[in-house]
Amino acid sequence: MSQLVLVRHGQSEANLAGVFTGWLDVPLTPQGEAEAREAGRRLHDFHFDAAYCSTLVRSRRTLELILAELDESSLEIHAADALRERMYGALQGLNKAETIARYGLEQVTRWRRSYEDAPPEGETLHHTLDRVVAYYNEVLAPALRAGQRLLVVSHGNTLRALRMQLEGLTVAQVEALEIPTGGIRVYELNPDLVITSMSDL
Numbered sequence: 001m002s003q004l005v006l007v008r009h010g011q012s013e014a015n016l017a018g019v020f021t022g023w024l025d026v027p028l029t030p031q032g033e034a035e036a037r038e039a040g041r042r043l044h045d046f047h048f049d050a051a052y053c054s055t056l057v058r059s060r061r062t063l064e065l066i067l068a069e070l071d072e073s074s075l076e077i078h079a080a081d082a083l084r085e086r087m088y089g090a091l092q093g094l095n096k097a098e099t100i101a102r103y104g105l106e107q108v109t110r111w112r113r114s115y116e117d118a119p120p121e122g123e124t125l126h127h128t129l130d131r132v133v134a135y136y137n138e139v140l141a142p143a144l145r146a147g148q149r150l151l152v153v154s155h156g157n158t159l160r161a162l163r164m165q166l167e168g169l170t171v172a173q174v175e176a177l178e179i180p181t182g183g184i185r186v187y188e189l190n191p192d193l194v195i196t197s198m199s200d201l
């Protein structure tokens with residue numbers, strides 16, 4: 001039985017400051033590092049064959065802290081651009097509260113959570129889904145078919161997109177889905193990659 005564990009990185013400096021992040025490469029806060037270690041502790045019964053993160057430092061550091069907690073620091077890390085956060089375009093670096101004050105909550109909520117509306121010069125969640133699902137199909141699915149247990153540390157919107165695909169969520173469901181920093185989702189899959197169980201840890 002193969003296993004896929006998805007983890008959102010711990011709190012970043014931009015999360016703490018309430019700033020749109022996207023592809024900005026910001027570090028974890030001390031609380032974010034603690035959330036990563038806590039995720040590692042919650043995963044203490046798990047063993048992984050391969051570990052994946054994005055090419056952004058908050059994702060990689062979270063993965064390293066989890067592996068250290070599991071005494072699996074020797075596991076090779078695969079870092080991929082395809083697992084990066086949704087690109088937030090012109091919103092990157094802007095304060096979220098100030099952006100709401102300027103453009104209104106309805107518009108900002110659409111930019112943040114809509115499936116098809118792109119933030120100015122940014123990616124739609126639909127586009128993020130296309131690139132992350134392509135990575136799943138090309139890299140993760142063959143390893144899962146071989147019976148491996150995979151740990152993937154990625155980002156809030158990237159994981160919303162991947163969960164939409166894996167769990168068959170509707171547009172309304174993915175638009176309402178919020179994933180906390182350090183949040184863990186566990187899937188078991190049969191050899192045909194049909195999900196046989198899924199739960200938050």
Ligand SMILES: O=C(O)[C@@H](CO)OP(=O)(O)O
Binds near residue numbers: 020022
């Ligand atoms: O700023 C971002 O890149 C994301 C995740 O931190 O924020 P939001 O939840 O607003 O999409």
